Amino acid sequence: MTKQRLVIIGNGMAPGRMLEHLFETSTDYDVTIFNAEPRVNYDRIMLSPVLSGEKTYEDIIIHGDAWYEDHGITLHRGEKVTHIDREAKTVTSEGGITAPYDKLVIATGSNPFIIPCPGHDLPGVLAYRDLNDVDGMLAAAEKGGRAVVIGGGLLGLEAAAGLKMRGMDVTVLHLMPTLMERQLDPAAGYLLQKELEARGIDIRCGANTKAIHGKDAVEAIELDDGTMIDATLVVMAVGIRPNVAVAQEAGLTVNRGIVADASLRTSDPDIFTVGECAEVDGRVYGLVAPLYQMARVAASHLCGTCDKEFMHSETPTKLKVTGVNLYSVGEFGDGPGMEDVVLRDAAKGTYRRVILRDNKVIGAVLYGDTADGAWYNEMLKSGQDVSEMRETLIFGQNYQGGGAVNPLAAVANLADDAEICGCNGICKGDIVNAITAKGLTSLGDVRAHTKASASCGTCTGLVENLMALTLGDAMSKAPEGMCGCTTLGHGDVRRLIKAKGLKSIPAIMQELEWTTAEGCAKCRPALNYYLVADWPGEYKDDQQSRFINERVHANIQKDGTYSVVPRMFGGMTTPDELRAIADVADKYDIPSVKVTGGQRIDLLGVKKEDLIPVWADLNKAGMISGAAYSKGLRTVKTCVGTDWCRFGTQDSTGLGIKLEKYLWGSWAPAKLKLAVTGCPRNCAEATCKDIGVICVDSGYEIVYGGAAGLHIQGTTMLGKVATEEEVIETIGALTQYYRETGFYLERIYKWADRIGYDHIRDVIFDDLDARKAFADRFAYSQTFAQIDPWAERVAGAESHEFKPMAVLDAALEAAE
Amino acid sequence: MNVALAETDLTWRHVGTIDDIPRQGARCVKNAEMTIAVFRTSDDRVFALEDKCPHKAGPLSNGIVHGGCVTCPLHNWVISLEDGTAQGADEGATASFPVRLEGRDIYLNLSA
Ligand code: SRM
Ligand SMILES: Cc1cc2nc3c(=O)[nH]c(=O)nc-3n(C[C@H](O)[C@H](O)[C@H](O)COP(=O)(O)OP(=O)(O)OC[C@H]3O[C@@H](n4cnc5c(N)ncnc54)[C@H](O)[C@@H]3O)c2cc1C
Ligand code: SF4
Ligand code: FES
Numbered sequence: 001m002t003k004q005r006l007v008i009i010g011n012g013m014a015p016g017r018m019l020e021h022l023f024e025t026s027t028d029y030d031v032t033i034f035n036a037e038p039r040v041n042y043d044r045i046m047l048s049p050v051l052s053g054e055k056t057y058e059d060i061i062i063h064g065d066a067w068y069e070d071h072g073i074t075l076h077r078g079e080k081v082t083h084i085d086r087e088a089k090t091v092t093s094e095g096g097i098t099a100p101y102d103k104l105v106i107a108t109g110s111n112p113f114i115i116p117c118p119g120h121d122l123p124g125v126l127a128y129r130d131l132n133d134v135d136g137m138l139a140a141a142e143k144g145g146r147a148v149v150i151g152g153g154l155l156g157l158e159a160a161a162g163l164k165m166r167g168m169d170v171t172v173l174h175l176m177p178t179l180m181e182r183q184l185d186p187a188a189g190y191l192l193q194k195e196l197e198a199r200g201i202d203i204r205c206g207a208n209t210k211a212i213h214g215k216d217a218v219e220a221i222e223l224d225d226g227t228m229i230d231a232t233l234v235v236m237a238v239g240i241r242p243n244v245a246v247a248q249e250a251g252l253t254v255n256r257g258i259v260a261d262a263s264l265r266t267s268d269p270d271i272f273t274v275g276e277c278a279e280v281d282g283r284v285y286g287l288v289a290p291l292y293q294m295a296r297v298a299a300s301h302l303c304g305t306c307d308k309e310f311m312h313s314e315t316p317t318k319l320k321v322t323g324v325n326l327y328s329v330g331e332f333g334d335g336p337g338m339e340d341v342v343l344r345d346a347a348k349g350t351y352r353r354v355i356l357r358d359n360k361v362i363g364a365v366l367y368g369d370t371a372d373g374a375w376y377n378e379m380l381k382s383g384q385d386v387s388e389m390r391e392t393l394i395f396g397q398n399y400q401g402g403g404a405v406n407p408l409a410a411v412a413n414l415a416d417d418a419e420i421c422g423c424n425g426i427c428k429g430d431i432v433n434a435i436t437a438k439g440l441t442s443l444g445d446v447r448a449h450t451k452a453s454a455s456c457g458t459c460t461g462l463v464e465n466l467m468a469l470t471l472g473d474a475m476s477k478a479p480e481g482m483c484g485c486t487t488l489g490h491g492d493v494r495r496l497i498k499a500k501g502l503k504s505i506p507a508i509m510q511e512l513e514w515t516t517a518e519g520c521a522k523c524r525p526a527l528n529y530y531l532v533a534d535w536p537g538e539y540k541d542d543q544q545s546r547f548i549n550e551r552v553h554a555n556i557q558k559d560g561t562y563s564v565v566p567r568m569f570g571g572m573t574t575p576d577e578l579r580a581i582a583d584v585a586d587k588y589d590i591p592s593v594k595v596t597g598g599q600r601i602d603l604l605g606v607k608k609e610d611l612i613p614v615w616a617d618l619n620k621a622g623m624i625s626g627a628a629y630s631k632g633l634r635t636v637k638t639c640v641g642t643d644w645c646r647f648g649t650q651d652s653t654g655l656g657i658k659l660e661k662y663l664w665g666s667w668a669p670a671k672l673k674l675a676v677t678g679c680p681r682n683c684a685e686a687t688c689k690d691i692g693v694i695c696v697d698s699g700y701e702i703v704y705g706g707a708a709g710l711h712i713q714g715t716t717m718l719g720k721v722a723t724e725e726e727v728i729e730t731i732g733a734l735t736q737y738y739r740e741t742g743f744y745l746e747r748i749y750k751w752a753d754r755i756g757y758d759h760i761r762d763v764i765f766d767d768l769d770a771r772k773a774f775a776d777r778f779a780y781s782q783t784f785a786q787i788d789p790w791a792e793r794v795a796g797a798e799s800h801e802f803k804p805m806a807v808l809d810a811a812l813e814a815a816e
Numbered sequence: 817m818n819v820a821l822a823e824t825d826l827t828w829r830h831v832g833t834i835d836d837i838p839r840q841g842a843r844c845v846k847n848a849e850m851t852i853a854v855f856r857t858s859d860d861r862v863f864a865l866e867d868k869c870p871h872k873a874g875p876l877s878n879g880i881v882h883g884g885c886v887t888c889p890l891h892n893w894v895i896s897l898e899d900g901t902a903q904g905a906d907e908g909a910t911a912s913f914p915v916r917l918e919g920r921d922i923y924l925n926l927s928a
Contacts, residue, residue: 520894521880543838805836806845808831808926
């Protein structure tokens with residue numbers, strides 16, 4: 001039987017999901033897709049993390065090239081369909097490609113609305129819709145200056161926050177008096193504005209754009225009231241319009257969107273429509289949850305089961321700006337019979353409001369603490385009568401029936417039909433059933449089978465809690481393959497390296513069936529580390545699998561020069577060291593000398609060719625590499641302690657120096673930073689370090705698992721010891737346990753979260769024999785690691801890194 | 817004759833031997849206009865690209881070499897050694913130059 005031909009116009013999120021559903025049940029179609037964008041299907045809602053730098057484009061691809069191949073799909077990239085011939089049943093693209101169809105799906109999404117003010121077509125004016133827009137914004141951010149974002153809705157604010165994180169000055173212009181007025185009430189809008197202003201974003205509400213000025217590109221923007229704002233980039237995020245052009249030209253019924261019935265069929269029975277371009281029952285949509293619902297329905301009608309119909313439901317809104325928590329769903333304007341319950345906590349900056357009508361929840365706005373959003377939404381959907389809990393409703397689910405304030409208890413309390421993943425409309429029951437029926441143990445598997453948390457990701461925590469609840473210890477916490485070259489996760493790889501005695505990168509790739517010949521820039525450094533850590537003295541470090549910084553023992557800078565940071569044990573230095581640093585800075589014309597956040601000095605802008613002589617001079621003055629570039633020991637910060645301080649209880653400086661002398665040179669899964677503080681006043685900031693020591697009168701408290709980078713978290717107590725020797729042994733053991741079981745790039749706090757703080761205490765603190773065994777293994781491995789890499793290179797090692805192979809120009813040659 | 821000879825001399829320049837470059841590594845060659853990165857793959861093929869990532873001019877000679885590509889050290893673009901084009905979703909290309917391997921000697925043609 002010849003297959004039917006299915007043609008799809010547009011390759012966005014909606015049709016991508018539709019095809020997944022279709023392939024689950026049917027292989028009756030030959031599929032051809034036309035996409036105006038020159039790329040595969042990616043997660044458009046994750047463009048904001050790409051803009052802010054929290055994700056890369058690779059991270060957000062939904063269907064890679066292989067998927068299209070596997071399903072025999074012809075994908076025409078960069079081919080916009082301009083004509084549908086309903087008589088001949090063909091579509092034709094701008095580039096002249098014609099494809100016949102039996103069934104056609106129009107999924108052209110939306111067009112961003114551009115305010116037609118003077119200057120709107122100047123270079124430097126962008127919309128926010130696709131990857132090209134993000135690339136344009138990043139290019140502008142590179143040059144710096146001020147970005148003006150027009151529109152204080154979801155997209156505009158995500159763009160503003162992203163551009164700010166990329167270092168631009170940012171102004172948001174919003175026509176209405178408060179931000180996100182369609183999703184937030186004025187109180188929450190005000191809190192949001194304050195939060196964004198605190199991040200340095202300039203927000204002007206009630207601002208109406210009159211014109212954009214500039215000669216060859218944007219230079220300034222003019223408001224109605226005459227205000228002029230300098231700008232090098234203008235982003236318009238003022239709304240979207242369903243993209244109906246092709247449908248209209250083909251004579252289909254079009255209203256605001258392409259009109260479809262509850263089975264997503266247009267006025268032509270062989271033509272379906274899904275996504276933002278579709279209008280069902282007078283409504284068009286701009287969030288993925290209902291679009292995925294459309295995808296499911298259309299698939300069921302294409303494959304002939306026809307068992308689904310589209311029904312409207314409320315979709316909650318969340319803003320994907322890291323550190324801002326807001327949640328809103330349903331109605332919140334003033335209306336007849338509407339009652340409000342409001343709770344504010346000015347100190348915490350939280351706000352919540354639940355809107356009731358006839359004793360039923362019809363809307364909720366949460367700002368600051370949004371954990372109860374799913375619970376309110378569940379009540380909204382079920383239309384449950386809440387008169388019983390009127391008094392405590394506003395405090396959230398944990399206060400109902402005396403439930404413990406514990407995230408697992410909270411998910412345990414949810415009803416089976418409580419929605420967990422708003423984007424994909426996945427309920428608690430769906431997830432639990434999939435976990436038990438299919439034996440899923442990892443987040444990746446749950447995502448693959450249920451799609452829960454696979455879109456915007458804000459419900460990942462809930463899904464994980466649900467897995468923990470359903471699986472207990474059987475939950476595998478290291479689900480994903482470590483990179484595209486293998487399906488094995490880091491945990492499996494580490495285990496198999498030991499179990500099979502694998503001692504080289506090619507051996508691992510061969511034995512563990514890597515799918516690429518030589519791995520990639522993600523797995524190779526990880527494997528190299530695992531081998532260094534597991535086979536001390538036996539494995540020869542593979543320089544070609546190390547990131548450049550660890551190959552040349554300096555940090556690469558954006559212009560290709562390097563920075564050099566000599567070690568200053570415990571943050572102590574001497575006049576001689578300082579003189580040597582000053583001398584090299586002069587001698588090699590080093591443009592910047594900076595005191596780092598790690599209590600030492602950074603020489604920035606050293607030319608690669610000068611690295612060796614710079615090190616030679618520093619070595620002569622007794623200084624070695626500070627490893628400011630390494631996944632390994634960085635610094636041990638100290639405070640002055642009993643040496644000088646009137647509160648000091650122990651010799652914190654001396655202990656810090658001892659620790660740094662013991663630990664330097666060691667490689668670890670990620671960077672490792674320590675601090676020793678002389679009393680609980682904590683001037684060395686020990687309680688936010690990977691490992692910290694707090695000196696007290698009666699001894700030393702050892703703490704660990706702190707973080708003060710991308711994530712901020714205080715340390716957890718490991719235990720208290722009486723002597724410096726015990727401190728050193730315990731920290732050696734802790735470091736070694738982390739080195740042996742950590743996943744590459746996993747900081748100590750993530751490692752401890754994964755394997756458990758209690759467990760770690762059992763192994764390396766309470767069990768004295770085990771502690772000693774770990775510390776001994778660490779000391780053994782240090783005998784191979786404590787060789788100054790600078791001195792080695794000054795003596796001639798890896799010299800090819802630092803010298804060009806040939807200089808082809810006579811004049812240049814003379815100069816070199 | 818003379819002219820032709822001079823031309824060959826100028827177009828194919830000897831820059832070193834394959835043993836000067838580590839496997840899965842690179843070395844630089846400089847001339848008056850630019851720096852060229854000369855790569856050696858694990859199976860001893862040699863390629864030459866301008867040492868300038870199409871993204872933001874990162875020094876490709878410092879990247880990790882894998883499967884016929886190099887990953888730029890600055891922002892992880894993956895560049896084909898064969899023709900200098902960016903792989904995957906990224907778009908752009910850096911100049912690539914013909915390489916001739918005679919025995920272990922490497923010749924570059926920078927005028928192409
Ligand atoms: C030089 C320094 C900033 C300064 O001028 O003070 C610095 C500079 C860099 N930091 Fe840092 N960090 C410096 C102290 C810190 C601190 C403060 C501290 O150590 O007490 C933190 C927060 C503490 C922490 O690590 O939790 C810090 C958290 C980060 C992070 C976030 C890490 C995280 O896991 O959250 C990164 C990004 C990363 O590693 O992926 C980073 C990355 C970087 C890099 C390596 C970025 C890069 O890849 O090029 C910068 C290298 C500059 C260079 O070439 O020298 N740096 N960085 C500080 C060097 C300290 C030293 O003497 O070695
Ligand atoms: C920055 C950003 C953040 C967002 N955040 C969220 C969020 O947090 N939560 C949420 O639910 N939603 C969010 N959204 C909205 C969500 O991305 C959209 O609702 C969804 O992508 C729409 O899917 P679609 O398939 O209808 O259209 P799209 O994904 O827009 O795909 C349409 C595709 O069709 C192509 N096309 C158009 N016309 C033609 C033609 N004639 N021929 C061929 N191809 C054509 C287009 O190039 C485009 O690639 C966000 C959107 C953006 C831009
Ligand atoms: S030094 Fe650290 S904080 Fe500063 S720009 Fe670099 S990574 Fe960011
Ligand atoms: S400069 Fe090469 S990836 Fe950015």
